[in-house]
Amino acid sequence: MPRRARIYVPGLPYHLVQRGNNRDACFFADDDYLFYLQLLQENLLRYDVSLHSFVLMTNHIHLLLTPQSNDSISRMMSVVGSRYAYYLNKTYKRSGTVWEGRHKSSLVDTENYLLKCYRYIELNPVVANMVGTPDEYRWSSYLVNAWNEQNQVIIPHEEYLKLGKERENRAHNYRELFAAPLSGRDVHLIRNAAHFSHPVGNARFVESVEQQIGKSLGFAKRDRPLKAR
Numbered sequence: 001m002p003r004r005a006r007i008y009v010p011g012l013p014y015h016l017v018q019r020g021n022n023r024d025a026c027f028f029a030d031d032d033y034l035f036y037l038q039l040l041q042e043n044l045l046r047y048d049v050s051l052h053s054f055v056l057m058t059n060h061i062h063l064l065l066t067p068q069s070n071d072s073i074s075r076m077m078s079v080v081g082s083r084y085a086y087y088l089n090k091t092y093k094r095s096g097t098v099w100e101g102r103h104k105s106s107l108v109d110t111e112n113y114l115l116k117c118y119r120y121i122e123l124n125p126v127v128a129n130m131v132g133t134p135d136e137y138r139w140s141s142y143l144v145n146a147w148n149e150q151n152q153v154i155i156p157h158e159e160y161l162k163l164g165k166e167r168e169n170r171a172h173n174y175r176e177l178f179a180a181p182l183s184g185r186d187v188h189l190i191r192n193a194a195h196f197s198h199p200v201g202n203a204r205f206v207e208s209v210e211q212q213i214g215k216s217l218g219f220a221k222r223d224r225p226l227k228a229r
Contacts, residue, residue: 006105008070009213013052013110013157015117016073017194018081018103019060026088026098027058033139035087036061039080041153047076050155053118055125055140062121062194064108066157077103106193107209109201113190114159117200118145118174119182120190134178146175 008014020026027033033056040063044051049072053064067073085098108117122145125137134142143149145160148171156170164170182190193200199209210216 006074008067008073008105009107009209010068010070010072011066012209013064013066013108013114013117014073014105015108015121015190015194015200016063016065016077016103016105017060018077019100021097021100023059023100025059026061026084027056027139028092032088032091036080036084037153039083043076043079044153046079047072049073049076050157051141051153052155052157052160053121053141053145054153055121055137057124057128057139062124064114064117064121064157073105104194104197106190106197107199107201109199109205110157110159112205113186113200114157115177116182116186117190118160119177120187123178123182146171146178
């Protein structure tokens with residue numbers, strides 16, 4: 001049976017996750033991370049995709065992306081994934097697949113969840129007890145978004161730009177977001193949405209996108225707004 005085609009809405013952000021096969025490592029040395037980032041930089045530009053936040057973990061990756069066409073993410077990830085697999089197999093004289101199937105992706109409610117997804121992604125190394133603070137981890141976008149480190153890969157999302165008029169002000173306000181942990185509910189929602197490729201948002205958000213594009217997104221299970229207490 002053919003796999004269902006992915007629906008990507010141009011101009012809307014997506015949280016993407018891709019894991020190593022059998023949860024095995026897909027990065028072993030600094031050169032591996034650098035090569036993957038080089039592939040990303042080349043193909044983000046080639047396929048007109050904007051990257052806002054990322055983390056490269058030992059055995060999986062998280063990307064926060066906005067495509068400009070309905071197939072640009074799929075085409076970009078296909079090229080990046082296959083070229084990186086070829087590089088890894090050649091470098092370490094191994095064979096077989098590197099990735100655990102296709103990447104998973106979830107449409108993100110920009111107004112309510114985008115900056116939470118930024119934080120969820122960049123806090124991964126802290127949650128995994130690899131570092132004590134996100135700025136200690138080299139292979140994420142935190143130093144770019146929080147400290148204005150120069151980077152050719154990251155393009156700020158409009159929601160991030162609303163944090164302040166000047167770069168220093170935006171970075172300071174972004175760091176302030178990390179002073180409080182994400183709620184358990186938000187972590188659960190973002191994690192589950194990524195696992196099942198469901199939208200990060202409530203039913204009202206999904207319905208508004210469906211009306212905008214004139215078709216169903218095909219998600220049977222949707223988050224519902226919390227009842228007023």
